[in-house]
Amino acid sequence: MADNLKQALQNKARLDKFLLTFTVPICLHSSESKTERATHHKSRLRVLPDKLQYSIYGAVVPEISVPSVELAYTGQHMKASGHARDAYEDVTVNFNIDNQFNNYWYIWRWLDVLNDSHMSTYDELNMGTSNPQKMDEATGKDPDIMKDYQTDFTLHGINEYNQRQIEFTYTNAFPISLGSIEYNYQTAEEITSNFTFSFSQLLVKLL
DSSP states (O other): OGGGOOOOGGGGGOOOOEEEEEEOOGGGOOSSOHHHHHHSOOBTTBOSOSEEEEEEESSOSOOOOOOEEEEEETTEEEEEEOOOOOOOOOEEEEEEOOTTOHHHHHHHHHHHHHSOTTTOOTTTTOOSOOOGGGOOTTTSSOTTGGGGGOEEEEEEEEOTTSOEEEEEEEEEEEEEEEOOOBOOTTSOOOOEEEEEEEOSOEEEEEO
16 A cells, blocks of 8 residues: 555655644733734743744654453453543653744743742742632632643644644643753754643544
């Protein structure tokens, strides 16, 4: 069957086969209006775009596991699907840092909300919101409050003609680490870094 597939030769040399996009979570929105955010540059308290796109490489899709279970039957054992998914492994993606460091700053600011670099506290500036009408009486907390600090990541696999072929959606995603910046003036390569994120579910769709 492989002999019948005619693939363009330049596809083998392509490096950016995946595009990762996501919208700004609530905790990264400032009190400024959408127009003000669009016309002003980034600051310590604000991230510039409402949506960001990364051209990435690395292990971008984790292993998917629905393990089996052993069932005792007439002195022996049978195996059947456990009908339950294991928790997904965290995903680490590599990316090229843009010349204004915006895509690096975006992840840094997000992590800074989760743990403030000055005070080492969670959401020091109260960037998240909560709905008092949804407060859990037992805990006194909003059960949806974590959504303020999470968003859905969308990963598109593209072919050699820049056409999107498959879509992976990582639900309730948030970063857990930001990699180092490695710079070497003796090479012509772009500056790269990486970040790792956790998520709840992985949804896949062919386009």
